[in-house]
Amino acid sequence: MISFTDIGRSALMGLSSHKSRTFLTMLGIVIGILSIMVVMSLGQGANELILGEFQKFGPNNIFILPGRQPTGPSGAASTLLSDSLTQKDLSDLENPANVPEAVGVVPVVFGQQPMVYESQTYTAMILGSNQDIARLFALNISNGRFFDSNDVADRAPVAVLGATTAKELFGGNDPVGRKIRINNQILQVIGVLQTQGAGSFINFDKAVIAPYPIVQDNILGIKYFQRIVVEGSSPALVPAMIKDVTTLLRNNHNITDPSKDDFSIQTQASIAQTVGTVTSILTVLLASIAAISLVVGGVGIMNIMLVSVTERTREIGLRKALGATSGNILLQFLFEAAALTVLGGCIGVAGGIGVSWLVSFAANYWWGIAFPFVISVSGILLGVVVSGTIGLVFGIFPAWRAARKSPIEALRYE
Amino acid sequence: MSLIEIKKLIKIYSDDGVDTRALDGVSLTINDGEFVAITGASGSGKSTLLQILGCLDRSTDGSYTFEGKEVSSYSDAELARIRNEKLGFVFQSFNLLPRLSVLDNVVLPLVYAGVSKKERVERAEAMIDLVGLADRRGYQASQLSGGQKQRVAIARALVNNPKVIFADEPTGNLDSKSGAVVLEFLQMLNDQGRTLVVVTHELYVAEAARRTVHIVDGRIDSDQPVAHRRIIAKDGFIK
Numbered sequence: 001m002i003s004f005t006d007i008g009r010s011a012l013m014g015l016s017s018h019k020s021r022t023f024l025t026m027l028g029i030v031i032g033i034l035s036i037m038v039v040m041s042l043g044q045g046a047n048e049l050i051l052g053e054f055q056k057f058g059p060n061n062i063f064i065l066p067g068r069q070p071t072g073p074s075g076a077a078s079t080l081l082s083d084s085l086t087q088k089d090l091s092d093l094e095n096p097a098n099v100p101e102a103v104g105v106v107p108v109v110f111g112q113q114p115m116v117y118e119s120q121t122y123t124a125m126i127l128g129s130n131q132d133i134a135r136l137f138a139l140n141i142s143n144g145r146f147f148d149s150n151d152v153a154d155r156a157p158v159a160v161l162g163a164t165t166a167k168e169l170f171g172g173n174d175p176v177g178r179k180i181r182i183n184n185q186i187l188q189v190i191g192v193l194q195t196q197g198a199g200s201f202i203n204f205d206k207a208v209i210a211p212y213p214i215v216q217d218n219i220l221g222i223k224y225f226q227r228i229v230v231e232g233s234s235p236a237l238v239p240a241m242i243k244d245v246t247t248l249l250r251n252n253h254n255i256t257d258p259s260k261d262d263f264s265i266q267t268q269a270s271i272a273q274t275v276g277t278v279t280s281i282l283t284v285l286l287a288s289i290a291a292i293s294l295v296v297g298g299v300g301i302m303n304i305m306l307v308s309v310t311e312r313t314r315e316i317g318l319r320k321a322l323g324a325t326s327g328n329i330l331l332q333f334l335f336e337a338a339a340l341t342v343l344g345g346c347i348g349v350a351g352g353i354g355v356s357w358l359v360s361f362a363a364n365y366w367w368g369i370a371f372p373f374v375i376s377v378s379g380i381l382l383g384v385v386v387s388g389t390i391g392l393v394f395g396i397f398p399a400w401r402a403a404r405k406s407p408i409e410a411l412r413y414e
Numbered sequence: 415m416s417l418i419e420i421k422k423l424i425k426i427y428s429d430d431g432v433d434t435r436a437l438d439g440v441s442l443t444i445n446d447g448e449f450v451a452i453t454g455a456s457g458s459g460k461s462t463l464l465q466i467l468g469c470l471d472r473s474t475d476g477s478y479t480f481e482g483k484e485v486s487s488y489s490d491a492e493l494a495r496i497r498n499e500k501l502g503f504v505f506q507s508f509n510l511l512p513r514l515s516v517l518d519n520v521v522l523p524l525v526y527a528g529v530s531k532k533e534r535v536e537r538a539e540a541m542i543d544l545v546g547l548a549d550r551r552g553y554q555a556s557q558l559s560g561g562q563k564q565r566v567a568i569a570r571a572l573v574n575n576p577k578v579i580f581a582d583e584p585t586g587n588l589d590s591k592s593g594a595v596v597l598e599f600l601q602m603l604n605d606q607g608r609t610l611v612v613v614t615h616e617l618y619v620a621e622a623a624r625r626t627v628h629i630v631d632g633r634i635d636s637d638q639p640v641a642h643r644r645i646i647a648k649d650g651f652i653k
Binding site: 010018314320322326327368411 | 526
């Protein structure tokens with residue numbers, strides 16, 4: 001009786017003596033596994049990225065938006081034009097007597113404006129706020145300083161540049177101390193932010209931040225705020241804080257009927273709920289793409305296996321003529337298919353990890369999106385199990401069919 | 415005791431519902447040490463007969479006893495073992511595994527016999543030396559000429575020390591010089607006592623045997639000893 005190692009050796013000899021066939025077959029498996037893995041890893045990464053953005057809001061904070069509760073894309077746009085949040089609202093919110101739970105109130109105004117330094121022009125977002133925005137969004141300074149409460153109170157014409165803005169306007173030079181012009185307002189640069197990475201609802205890298213009074217009056221020409229963020233001390237206090245803020249704003253705006261509120265309040269939880277729909281659509285989309293790549297990869301593996309094993313029908317006939325039993329033949333092809341799928345699987349998984357990493361790297365490098373590098377374990381499992389099973393089944397099935405024939409039938413096969 | 419005995423052997427091929435009667439009641443006895451040439455026109459059923467005798471195919475009806483045992487009673491695995499241990503094959507188209515070396519090709523039957531690695535390499539090398547290809551052991555089979563390939567095939571057929579060697583048109587794809595070498599070899603093996611069954615449609619191959627069985631339309635037309643046997647080593651061989 002032939003030994004197990006000899007069958008294994010025959011299988012390896014079969015693989016190594018037909019290198020291009022082995023390579024192509026393995027390629028089928030590699031691509032099958034790789035495509036599933038990459039799709040699932042990127043999908044998971046995108047999901048984490050989106051969810052992570054909303055985590056950044058912080059569970060302690062509430063966002064006050066002007067206008068009615070947004071009810072759709074046009075509703076969301078209308079909040080930007082609404083002018084219901086006033087300086088008085090801000091001052092009242094800052095008063096601890098009104099909202100005792102708040103530890104900070106951060107107003108936000110913003111608009112796209114061309115910024116000019118000497119002959120350089122760069123259109124970016126001008127963001128008006130107070131000193132607390134740095135803490136709220138964990139903005140770190142790489143050079144110079146952030147503006148403080150005195151700068152805000154004094155309407156100081158100072159600005160802090162995002163990393164990209166600084167690079168676009170000043171190249172390699174140090175911007176601190178120099179002056180830029182935005183909509184005829186001269187601002188002195190006092191600091192540059194570290195690269196924050198994009199993806200949050202504000203891209204700080206491509207922004208310029210200045211004290212809000214000067215931005216409101218001298219640059220954007222508005223009297224209202226587009227957002228007010230109220231920072232609480234703990235998530236447990238958020239409901240009480242919402243109640244206080246709502247009462248205060250209704251009083252200020254003379255609203256008695258809650259359905260006529262001209263502001264809305266968002267929390268991390270309410271935003272997560274809103275985007276839940278988006279992410280579930282994303283999940284369905286990704287699952288469909290993964291399923292399609294699974295089918296495409298599977299059919300690819302099936303084809304190459306069927307062809308490469310079927311073309312060896314004569315070899316099977318010869319081996320049987322020389323004394324191989326059907327069992328020997330099956331075992332040899334099982335070995336070959338297993339070796340191919342295991343090796344192809346390893347390469348596919350490694351390649352899948354590599355491609356996923358490359359995509360997240362490219363997203364960071366070229367588009368400045370902090371795309372997380374995720375290895376989807378379910379992607380690996382799904383890819384390896386499905387591709388492996390298909391590889392094994394279609395590596396053995398044609399061999400089984402050929403081994404069942406009489407040796408002479410298999411030998412005569414063309 | 416006769417080595418091979420068939421009685422009223424019938425083989426019917428069915429293809430898309432059309433039955434072809436390739437063998438139509440063939441009875442034949444072959445004894446140990448014989449050199450039988452099976453001749454006939456193409457389509458006469460001579461190759462079918464050889465394949466059934468060589469346990470590469472099963473008959474539709476009739477009996478076939480090999481070494482006194484009915485072959486139809488054997489399972490496929492038992493037939494594989496008989497092919498491996500008792501029979502050797504030489505095909506018209508050589509049927510070597512083209513990407514494997516000469517040595518790996520010749521070793522193949524011993525691998526399936528479960529012979530230890532050291533012993534099978536020794537035995538295979540001895541056979542390769544015997545057919546005069548000692549300097550070609552490491553060559554890929556595809557790198558050899560037709561005559562060399564057929565000598566490798568003979569070495570492979572011999573390596574398990576079989577009782578019978580079946581050859582189907584062994585010189586069919588060879589020029590006369592290579593054919594002469596192969597035939598000379600077969601005669602030498604027979605002289606050493608090995609039983610040979612050779613299918614051919616060529617007269618000069620049949621003349622090298624000791625007995626010819628002529629098949630016409632799936633039946634034995636004539637079965638007689640070769641009157642003027644040609645000894646290839648002495649008489650030469652012209653195609």
